[in-house]
Amino acid sequence: MKGAAAGTPRAPSLVPVLRAAGGYTVSSAAEQEAVQDPEREAVQDPGTVAAVRAEIVEVRRTGHAEAQRAAAPAPAVWPGAPMPLGARFRVGPNGVAGTNFALWAGGAEAVELCLFDERGAETRCPLTELTHEIWHGFVPGVRPGQRYGYRVHGRWDPWTGARWNAAKLLLDPYARAVDGTFTLPPEVYGHVRDWPDQHVADTVRDDRDSAPYVPKGVVVHDDDDWVEDRRPKTPWADSVIYELHVRGFTKLHPDIPRELRGTYAGLAHPAAIEHLTRLGVTAVELLPVHQFAHEDHLLRRGLHNHWGYNSIGYFAPHAGYSASGTAGQQVGEFKRMVRALHDAGIEVILDVVYNHTAEAGELGPMLSLRGIDNRGYYRLEGDPRRYADYTGCGNTLHVVQPQVLRLITDSLRYWVTEMGVDGFRFDLAAALARSMHDVDMLSPFLAVIAQDPVLRRVKLIAEPWDVGNGGYQVGAFPPLWTEWNDRYRDAVRDFWRGALPDVRDLGYRLTGSSDLYAWGGRRPYASVNFVTAHDGFTLRDLVSYEQKHNESNGEGNRDGTNDNRAWNCGVEGESDDPEINALRRRQLRNLLTTLLLSTGVPMLVAGDEMGRTQGGNNNAYCQDNETGWVDWSLLDQPQWRELTALTARVLTLRRTHPVLRRRAFFSGRAQAPDGLRDLAWFARDGREMTESDWYAPAATLGLYLSGRDIPGRDARGEPVTDDSFLAVLHAGAERTSFALPGAPWADAYELVLDTSREEQAEAPGTVLDGGTEVTVPARSVLLLRVVE
Template sequence: MTARQETQPGRRPTAAGAAPADAPAPGVWPGSWQPLGARHRHGADGSHGTNFALWAPGAEAVELCLFDEAGAERRHSLTEQTFQTWHGYLPGVGPGTRYGYRVHGRWDPWTGARWNPAKLLLDPYARAVDGEFTGDGACCGSVRDWPEAEVADTVRDNRDSAPFTARGVVVHDDDDWSDDRRPKTPWAETVLYELHVRGFTMRHPGIPPELRGTYAGLAHPAALEHLTGLGVTAVELLPVHQFATEDHLHRRGLTNYWGYNSIGWFAPHGGYSSSGTRGQQVGEFKRMVRALHAAGIEVILDVVYNHTAEGGELGPTLSLRGIDNPGYYRLSRGGRGGRGYTDFTGCGNTLDTRQPQTVRLITDSLRYWAVEMGVDGFRFDLAAALARGSDDVDMHHPLLAAISQDPFLSRVKLIAEPWDVGQGGYQVGNFPPLWAEWNDKYRDTVRDFWRGARPDVAELGYRLSGSSDLYQLGGRRPHASVNYVTAHDGFTLRDLVSYNAKHNLANGEENRDGTDDNRSWNCGAEGPTDDPAVEQLRLRQLRNLLATLLLSAGVPMLTAGDEFGRTQLGNNNAYCLDDETSWLDWSLLDQPHWRELRELTARLIRLRRAHPVLRQRAFFSGRAQADGLPDLVWYTAAGTEMTEADWYAPTAVLGMLLHGGAMSERDQQGRPLTDDSFLLLLNASEHPVDFTLPPEEGFEVLLDTAGHSGGPLVARSLRLLRQARKTG
């Protein structure tokens, strides 16, 4: 027997592996080939039923599998094909019905053919999912424990996966959004707040226990009160598409907490529903969006279209692999033929966005969430992988073009994580107009400056003023730069000033996972300490980092809990910890110093909202404007304007003056905008600095992170001064 044979020795194909009859099952009508997915319909005569449509061009047969309340499976052959789509209409089938597919076809892994009807497959267009993927080996299309490991992926596994996998759920499409009012916050006025639905709500004392960890919990008045009190304009939700936990985490008794392992791009993750998973999670998600909109808060989804939970060639067969493996994934070339997967994501596979059907799947999903689920924008995980042509990243890629010309998607907020793990994947500053980007150069520069690791302030000037070196030549504005100091991935803000090294033993990988490039500084002690001097320095550093972020040009992004001292005890990769490590500890707000930090954050956001000079829509010119003053002036500690040599001289001190009377912006009637002027002084050195103020008079101190109102600028501190606009 060779490795190319389909079955394990001594194992006979199960009923799941047998080909279906050619004739459709009784009661299956032809139906329609579009739209894809399961769509419930009402007839004019009061009848109803559901149309099922699945794109599967290489399939030899497709079975639609319906499950009753007891879990018993009933199969219906779909015999109608139109434009490579298998379809049928089942009268009487309504919302709440659970279903999946079994797709028959060739088994020839060398050419990428991995059809296996023993595996129950999730509809890629399923709008709700019931059940979970348990990690059982029967979910794999090939025999993982085959003695010859080198060819294990070529031996078909004929065990039935249905008992161990999830099902799609038919939902109704009768929601009315006429009462919803989208905030439509302009980019320049946006303040993002990255949060995890479960982690944000699990320990909140004001949210009823039965709603914690859910969409309904995030919609609760207690959660909304924190968001509105802080003043953020948009929540950026970590993945809420249906996702699965990887096998290696199942084996360690852990879970994929962050959710960057999608398998259902139309379905709200069932684990975040308080009302059940038989379709009720859809309505609960929509009610959450409405509640956030009513509070003036936009909803941005972190979406993972670059790979799926099916992993590499030995991973489970859950959906796309069993429907059309070569049509959806980038398959490897060379000696392994099409057996393996090209991996630009570090997750085992990469979706092939060169294929028209894949582009359609992604854009259909985006449009569904934007139009029918009410969300206001998307942050694309590893967006460079989505824009790859044959090998290189291509900013004229068909997927980017399809999004940019779509009449609805082109008007929502689009944010790229502008890199992947492949060669040439780092693309910060290169995405086209309409797109904003996570700016990791801002993150690294600000971290390095405040920990004293920058030899000069040349790059800091670019980051504070909107990163024109990255975005201006591409025709974009400062809001293309999503500025952040921390995100879900890495240290929390408090840990950034409390740890020099990662502490990830709880992840079960002997502290090997997570980055070692943290650009952190523990202020003299690793982790918790009773030293009051270290604690005071850490608090000052937190104030420095938050103030720098919220006073920089561009779009600031806060990470939930950073505003009141959230800690993960030095874990910089808590993706698999669904426990107190990752959940926000709201009891911190009982401590005065953390409550004061939150109040400072809210005050800075209010200041930013009140003064357009702090959130300008255009890049600074540095040249004299109509009133003879430049819009931006940089100063040395001596009070002199920075020269070219000053930018590259060793220093950790910088002054930044924004002239509110010299703004280039105009209001809706074309009149020049005017505002107060602001002077930002930064001292990241180890010594106090006696900063000489510019010759203008009338500056008042609004903020000093060391608590001083005048005199020398304390070591590692920041001071913000304001000069009221002149009237008359």
């Protein structure tokens, strides 16, 4: 209870409730009104209402008695310690081994620790110690592998935001492993899910025991410390991110043993890592691996949440991705995966979802935070029955609350210091930066991250928007942060489909987006450049479809964006026309090459390098099947092997040429008497572009990157110098001529890359004189190296 003195014993108490005529319990204002107002009751089906009430009466009459009969005698509970939160196995007083349990539940009246044996029998242990709103106790003899949960007692008054219901077993938000799956039957809801009047259903308490239907936390032994020097520590400017799904990337891989496919161990397998190293990426960005639950509407349609953006356990690796077991083994398996990737020089970045939880809105299930302290964890509206929803997922965590901020930062530090990860991509990060209502770049969350000695040293990536008012914040995050740059995505897509009204925006996007990020000491690597991501079309679908085809999601094709900025090359969907297919492959090469030559941090999506398709589904979040998995058989086809080879070759160019990985923005000013500048733009006729050229549509651009005076020093403190390059981008439907700039830019050029060619294993090697014209094939990129 708030305000109780530290260490004051509290005994479990039943929630006081009213009783109506007939003897059944009335647990909410809505139910009281239904009982006391026969006219309101008449609008419902009397038989249905009576049946539901009868079931509630029977459950409340028998439920507690049955639970007491099933419970084993409670073990001794010593006072223990309020910190650290969660379940921590340790040696207690007098050398006795056991587990300390600590749970923040600020407004609760009592908390019971529930221990479960192998048969599922429950033993309830009251936690009687309360210190600064943390309920805690040390249970001797409880060892790693013990399954547990909590029952939290308090008022049921949804009208004020109070939703305590001790009939519901709750997952410890600090649980480091979770055993079991969420199936979401009616029993796991704090309210009567199927109450006839859904407008007030969330106010009618459900007293059925949820313990048989929900996963349990697992006590984990902290015996596997992370070795700091294993980390690759790749500088941001040298990073290439590869977004992948643990299950989707490995599920169909023929060289991974069948029992390891779809798991952390599968991603750690040499066959998976070999593809990553051969490609040349430096980091994997894993779609959510926090323990997550499936949404009720998906389960009712026989589908599952594949992506995992529905977290419920912020410390636990998702048990469904474990090949070794779910009684704590998933923790060690995840660590071994990270070590294997680190040994290959690959960093691990987690996509994390701290903006909302799987408990959804007021009609959602009661799984953890809602039952622990609804008002303490979630943002509520002026009507406290309702949740503020800046995420589009039904709820928003109240990050300005100290206990919520502590939960998030404790979780982040745990994944860095004990699980070995190298960074995080924050889903809907603008929701975390909201103070009261508005996005605030001085918010508690951003301020805490900035001063944290652990977190400020890892890679931090913001998805810089949410769905609330003022939520679009691209370019606004503080200097420690790197951001997903959707303006890069849109400009590059529009250029290659011939839809740019002018090329001003494209010029900024290809050169690091200085208009967005050149402030506060930020660098070009503040921009994560991408053409595709997990949500939206795959790269192959981007050139094969113009409209989404999400019928298999079961939502009438209403889900997913309609703003695809795609061009299908003349036919919607798969085609047997060789010319159309050849054009599509060329467009893939153009998009990949543009991305990998741009200044900033490139992000690829797993499978794009080999022509993966989702059949036009641009929202495959619930497609845990061949639609959502990488099809490795594509590499048996020559055209897709060539695309993979091109990707690897351009990444090799990027890795070996620092001019393509600049650590500072271009100045555009002459660095020497000859007038040569670090960056120059050329029109098709060979003259430098003028201001009027930027304000006009153009299908052809020449981008000159000078390697002569690159800002910064190398590891030995020496000046950085490199070759200079000219990239010619031509989005026109017909071939064109381009006049190559002569002195002082170059005397001659060597053709390094031509995306019009199907075979990309080797550079063309053609040498061309400066000042001469070169023919640029339709819809292609030419990359030329300046020859001294």
